[in-house]
Amino acid sequence: MPNQIERIITLSRIIGLGRGECDVAAIAAETSSSVKTVRRDIEAARRLGIPITDQVHAHGRKTYSIAVDALQRVNFCYDEAFAIMLCRGTATAFEGTSLGQAADAAFEKIEASLGTVAADYLATMLPKVHQRSVGGDYTQHGEIVDALMIGMESRKATFISYHSARSTEPVTYDIHPYAVAEHQGTLYVVGHSCEHHEIRTWKVERISDAEVTPVPFVRPAGFDIKTHMKGAFGVVSGQTPVTVRVRFTGSAARYAAEKLMHPSQQVVTATDGTAVATFRLTSTLEIKSWIQSFGPAAEVLEPEELQQEIIEELKQSLAQYESAEATK
Incomplete structure (x- = not known):
């Protein structure tokens, strides 16, 4: 049975095509709804924000339409069209969901409305650009994403079954979904965990079930997803700000100077070719893996706790290799 997000998308399409002649009974029959x-x-x-208007006729019959001037026809210049179609290649986060289907339909309409000059330019330039599509396929998680969106829009508590990387079995959480975050093609839901009494982040791919409850919640007036994510290196944020300083050598030093990985990043390059990058974060979980990816070309200067974590993990890795070598 279609969920509310899917019904709204279908309803909007029916009303738009009905040109002001659709009434509730006709829409109900078309969507198999009450x-x-x-x-x-x-x-x-x-x-x-969908601009649905109504008009009352004789005997109280009410019909619905979407304002004609709600979406004006837009004429794109060739470079604007090129930029939009490049965005289509990276808009994969909602693939497999009703929102993803709506996005595909929107891009197809934009492409169909392009003038000859813009269309010819696209045909010439797009084959010359390679875009790597990263992220998961959310075809099997479409209903879960839609349920989370409904929970956010209606501000209703949502039960999720979540299988974390550390647990052997899924665990049910009662959450208040505040926002959805996308990072490198992967979707996350950010909200209040009633069990932990704090704001947490859950990876959508690890959610096996999501059910919106009738229980309302109050979204904190001061909550802003961009502000919340400010201290995250990726999507994981914490409560206590921490300064992370890393020394890079060799080609890694040049990479650190060229690549902006976080808004707080500051890089100082020394005359010997080394570079020290400083970050202001609220969690070191994700930056630790990034630092380790450089091997001996990256050294944590502070905080000491992060330095010791990496040392211990390196010792464990060395012990594993030595053990494997001894059994040969």
Whole structure:
């Protein structure tokens, strides 16, 4: 059975094609929904900003339409069209969900509306650009993503079954979903964990089930996803700010100077070719793996706790290799 997000997308399409002639009964028949559900979905669509208007006819019959001037026809210059179609190649985070399908339809409409000059330019230039598509396929998680979006929009507590990297079995959490974050093609949901009494981040691919409950929650007035993620190297943030300093040598030093990995990043290059990068974060979990990827070309200067973590992990790795070598 379609969830509310899917019904709203279908409802908007039906109303748009109906040119002001659709009433609740017709929409209900088309979507195999009840009249009550259609009315509820129309109100939800309006809250999402979809400009659905109504007109009352004789005998109280009400029909619905989407304002003609809601989406004006846009004429793109060739470089604008090129930029938009490049974005299509990277917009894979919602692939396999109803939102992803809507995005594909939107890109197809944009491409179909291009003028001859822009279309010819695209045909010439797009084959010359290689884009690597990264991230997961959310075809099997479409209903989960939609449930999380409904929970966020309606501000209703949501039960999720989550299989973390450390657990052997899925665990059920009662969460208040605040926002969805995308990082390198992977989706995460950020919200309040009722069990832990703190804001946490869950990887969508590890959620096997999501159910929106009737229980409302109050979203903190001061919560802003961009501010919350400010201290994260990727998507994992913490509570206590920490300064991370790393010395890079060789080609890694040049890479550190060229590549901006975090808004707080500051790099000082010395005359001997080394570079010291400084970051201001609230979690060292993700930056630790990044530092380790450089091997001996990266050395943690501070904090001492992170330095010791890496030392211990290197000792464990060395012990494993030595043990394997001894059994040969």
